Amino acid sequence: MNELKRALFSVFPSDRVSDDPAILAGYSADSATLPGSATAPSYVVLPKTTDEIVHLVQIAHRSRIPLVPMSRGSNIAGMSVSVQGGIVVDCRMMNHILEINTESGYALIEPGVTLHQLSSALQKKRFFCHLPTATGGSSALANYMMRPSGNFSARWDPDPLLSLEVVTPGQGVVRTGSACFENVGWRARYQCLPDLTGLFANSFGTLGVVSKGSVKIFDRGETDKVLLVSFDEFSQAAEYMKLIVRRQLAESVTFWSWGWNLFHEMTLSKETRIPEAMLKEDQKSPPPGVPFGIASARLSGYEDVVQVQEERCIRIANELGGEHLDDQKAREIHPGCYNYLNGYFGKGVHIKPGEESQIRAGLHLSGCLVTVQPENVAKLEAYMWDLARREFEPPYFFRALPYSHAREFFFAFVVYVQGSLEERRDYLTHIKGIYHQLYTDLRNKFGAVMFRFRKYPEFLSYTGGYGDLLKDIKKSVDPHNIMNPGMLIF
């Protein structure tokens, strides 16, 4: 037994550490790993406590072996695949909700707690958490660490994180936010010192292993309502979304183009074939009887206030050329979509099997995700349609939502790739190549920025002193570059 193995087995019991190839195979790939590219780690460990993580990080630091943190739930971007070997730190057994503090409005959770688990627990207290579009089985904390886009992005800042506990190779246990002070607790993101929670957000396990964190929770209010409005043009919808958020009428709103809404139909029906209508040549024009897109807004609070909010939203929508879809009409046009949007925005739960079920009907959902200022979002949409017509095969579609009081918009354009891997390998590579260049083009043309890091190593060099500072911090936090080196941020 080598020294590393001996060290790992001294910290973890044999049912929570393994170097068996059959066990490691489970950690060798996710849905983004191409044929023949599965790479297993050398070890996998299942920590249960922060202390175990501390020991593990010390061992890895000493042995200079990569550590790849993994929480729980959907893995669709290769972020937890250990492309350089090393140890996968699978945090699925750290799945406890440690505290729900309705008084201070936060929940303290471990990384293995799923979105479904958290939202179900909060529902019993008539509270609500931010729900990204990831499946209900995904880790809430990991998703929040990756800047989620979802149902609370609009009225509040999209960042649901408060304080974190992170184990780093350089400093050991670091607590951020209000939790950095003993006996102060987990209630706040900011105190009198610079914000370090933000440093770890979007770091994708390259700076340390997160062992717990507090996240924002919200009072559900007396009532809640999902308001659906259809639009024929995205520019009208974008203006509508901006106005209803800025004027405090809705706490969230998302616009889904018709293609996405038809996929919501598939989510409900468990349909495995892409509907014929989705494959039409002209992807911008919807099939007869289907609106170009639907803006789904969540309104909540006192019943009489919600009623007024709803009336005002409908008035604004009408002025901009939108059409209110009442429950009956929405059910008639899009029964599956209606159920999905009501479940997700209204009840605050993910309808199973979840949005990833769309993958069933094809091979891959390949997305270009950016944030952009409000005045450019419609121009960006027009640009993407033109590009898609030239470069992509149907179906493709988009969704957009205002962030942070509509200071910017999140915009996700998705190409749906069908067929077998061998057949589609060149096409997938083509899309990836287009996106790579696209992030540069969109930044130059529209001031749009990549929403989530896509393993483009040159990206940090565009940021000047910001990148230099981050590199210095990385050297201090992780001197031997053992933390998830395959992410290629640094």
Add this chain to the structure above:
Amino acid sequence: MSKNLKIDEFEYTSLFKCTRCGQCTYGQEEAEFTSLCPVHKKGNFFSYSAGGMMQIARNLYEGKIDYSETLKDIVYLCTTCGVCESNCGVIENHLDIIGKIRRELITLDFPESKALAKVVEGIEKFKNPYGHKQEDRTDWLDGRKEVINNSDASVFYYTGCVSAYDQKQVPQALTRIWDHLDIRFSVCDAEQCCGGPLFYSGYEDKARKLAQHNVRMIEESGIKTVVASCPTCAMVFKKYYPEWLKRELPFEVYHSTEHLAGLVAEGRLKPGALKEKSKAIYHDSCHLGRGLGLFEEPRDLMQAIGGLETEEFNLCRENSQCCGGGGMIPIINSAFSFETAYERLDQIDDETVDTLASACPNCRKTLHLAARKKRRKIRVADVCELIADSLA
């Protein structure tokens, strides 16, 4: 590639869809994240799940790993309960792929492989997994020769191996009900295994031969209504036969509860009252519930029985927990089968419930054996037995 696992490109592509989300292991919202997958209960790592086995299959296919003790341990825990296929959002053929891994494992020198190989051999030779004689298949009829190959029948009864050779109370109860209603039925002495056990061992080709025989046999009888007591048989007939044989079946197949519920709805069957009042809890068989979507029919039948009070498991319907009887697990890993059955039994309070009802002869057998072994006083019975009792 394709070094260690024979799957086609379609199946290989499906492996790439796994996002490792883990939904294959737990049920719907009501199950509150209870792990339902029997494999997952035995190991903490992701590999102990259907998703994990998909990753294992991918690595086998790519020649990156080989068959091993651990791999065998994982794959031989699968009871084919179908929690994975009904809860996974992206893959729908986990069991086909697991079957194909089993097919490779069967040739290797593991005790479980030998046990499974014996089952496969037995089915090929004797047309049933127990290695019993074909002429004993109709013994449960107790000499009622007139119903064998009965040309005057309106119902073809596909008895199934478990009912025919082992759980004879089940077919006897069902035929008592038919007799009560003057429904003429036929049983064929040439009936063979439905092929389910072969399919779940990766031998679709061998299973297809059985399918061809069984369909031809029923077709020749000219009867258009086929009833099976075993949910696995009914599921294999309904779901797989048309796929294997590449044609629609020339007859309708019903599970016994589906058929009897239809008779109740028509007003032909009117269950009576039990002699002694009873309280029963209903266990959803995996293949009847998740497999065929038949949740209401057995419950409706039980509701119709006088003097029978019913109760539900916390984990029921789509979230029902396997009894441990599927996937040939009682034969290849009997300890694990019992362990799984005990877990199900532990969810019952013997003080409040006197009967554990199921609508599957295999569940009946597994739970009955486990209950006896644990000296539990609860009676395990098929829904048909309860109805037959009410008519007595």
